[in-house]
Amino acid sequence: MIPAILFHGLITGAIYALLAVGFSLIFGVARIANLAHTAFYMAAAYIIYACTSLMGMNLYLAVIISLIVTTALGVVVYRLNIRPVKESEPTLLVMTIAVAIIFQEMIDLTAGTDYVSIAPFISGYITLFGVKLLHQELLTLGISVAVLLAVLLYLTRAKFGKAILAVAQDAEAASYLGVDTERVNLIVMIISVLLAAVAGAMIAPLLILNNLMWNPALLTLLAICIIGGLGSIKGSIAASFILAYTETFIIFLLPMGGFLKGAVAMAMMLAIIVIRPGGLFGVRLE
Amino acid sequence: MNITVQTLFQNFKREILPLPSRVILITFFLFLLFIPLITQSSYVLRTLSFACIWAIYAAGWDILSGYTGQFSFGQAMFFGVSAYTCALLNLQLGFPPWLTIPIGAIAALAFGLIVGVPCLRLKRIYLALATLTFPIMLMGLVFAFPEQSGGELGFYDITRLSPSPVVNYYVGLGLMVFTALTLWRITNSRLGIIFQAIREGEMTTKASGIDITRYKLLAFSISGFFSGLAGGYYAHFMGTVGPTTLSVTLSFEAVIFTVFGGIGTIYGAIGGAWILTVVTEYLRVASEMRMLILVILVVLVLLFMPGGILRWSRNKLEKVCPNCKQRNAFNRKSCRVCGAPL
DSSP states (O other): OHHHHHHHHHHHHHHHHHHHHHHHHHHHHHOOOOTTHHHHHHHHHHHHHIIIIITOOOHHHHHHHHHHHHHHHHHHHIIIIIGGGTTOHHHHHHHHHHHHHHHHHHHHHHHOSSOBOOOOSSOOEEEETTEEEEHHHHHHHHHHHHHHHHHHHHHHHSHHHHHHHHHHHOHHHHHHTTOOHHHHHHHHHHHHHHHHHHHHHHHGGGSOBOTTTHHHHHHHHHHHHHHHOTTOHHHHHHHHHHHHHHHHHHHHHOTTHHHHHHHHHHHHHHHHHHHOTTTTTTOOOO | OHHHHHHHHHHIIIIITTOHHHHHHHHHHHHHHHHHHHOOOHHHHHHHHHHHHHHHHHHHHIIIIIISOOOOSOTHHHHHHHHHHHHHHHHHHOOOHHHHHHHHHHHHHHHHHHHHHHHTTOOHHHHHHHHHHHHHHHHHHHHHOHHHHOTTTOBOOOOOSOSOHHHHHHHHHHHHHHHHHHHHHHHTSHHHHHHHHHHHOHHHHHHTTOOHHHHHHHHHHHHHHHHHHHHHHHHHHHSOBOGGGGOHHHHHHHHHHHHHHOTTSSHHHHHHHHHHHHHHHHGGGGTTTHHHHHHHHHHHHHHHOTTOHHHHHHHHHEEEOTTTOOEEETTOSBOTTTOOBO
């Protein structure tokens, strides 16, 4: 049982981390709380489903199309919906929820509300320490970790990545030093949506898809980002694994765990907000 | 008697007729009052009763989030707490609706205080997310203890207010008018000014010697009371209460209705709820596209009328006098109070 919990927690945590880093990045840099973040994750999964199951395309092609189309959608949403209302927080929250519902309804119109699933990218399994691990699960884990590392390296090593971190620290000072903050915001939106799309594409074969899946994912994501500190990348990675292991423990050990995992995540988030509003890693509260 | 009627008439002529927004409001109210004379179809009255429920619920949200700036993303907690309280009191103890609805609203008020305490020092998005958690945790409890809470199916066979849809509708309308008048009264008083001061700058308000803790808790409890009132009426109107009364969607609806109509105005919350409920019902013919059309409508309003559709219309119909800040109809050349050119 213990190795099973360890492995499943690790995989769930890696996917959560992909989502949470994207959300934290756009919040930390552009101060945009993008509640449609998990809608992009859902869109990526559904585009793969549409390309493979409905149009009979090659799987690898479908994944590439899915990443490109989702990112393009992200840019369109940023330009059309997010940027015009960025300054007013309530409007922004309602707007991003509205965008997520538009995605949900578009999927309803094209693919329906039934639960659907995608065939795994690679089949087969190996047994490690008595745990049956699908090859797909290992692939998901590997790609998630690789993409995360790539993004972290880009942010800390590349020149533009450093500019992004500078804007996150102080947008005004960064713009005095010649950083085009508007361009940074756009690039960060692209990175953020791309991360959500990778997460969606990688988790798609392991999940049952339906057009409401953005909703529970969003709640988990918000809990993670609060626990780690909104806008903190290190914090959100750590919190992803903390929450993933907590959830896995609850599901494996409690009889009604499936119902309670959401409530436990919310309780953890509330405790952090009340005791340590900056999150575990102490982000400064505005 | 004759004098009162005369003063009433004069007040009407002086205070209501010159302003298009007030004329529209009075016409709308009279229209709602006489609808049962036009149609008694239970379908129409049911839709309108729902509009009343959402209007009360959204107005409760507006006083907390729109006026006081304490952004609540979990307004369904008040609705659900009150609806469940009413259901339990009615089914376990046999209390009649006229007793359970006020008790339910007061339970939601108390819950507002409980929630308000941990939320006192939180701001903006942190507050929104903290409030979001409460209904989800309550829902987790409902699912975890199905024997006591009814579980997924909830409670049913709750006493209906009345078998007649007309009576149900009038009770809802009465509650809505009560909510609107009370909240207008509050927002136009000193209390309303303090609420807005807290929204605009907590520090400054504190520095002016105002105990903001007290007023924030007051805002939470007023908001809880009215959203709870809607929940109690809902329980006895539907006859069933389930976990949907605590859903995230319901919490978002309060936000959507109010931001659509105009945040921080009360009339925006009520009008927004009415417009969206009636439009949603009307779009039933295109049921597949209904939600999509509705959301696109909301997006368009947010983009082109950021203050909400009703505030936007009001500003088109009325001008504010630059001299004395009184409102005037859009077609006037000079101010009706001080005569300054507009």
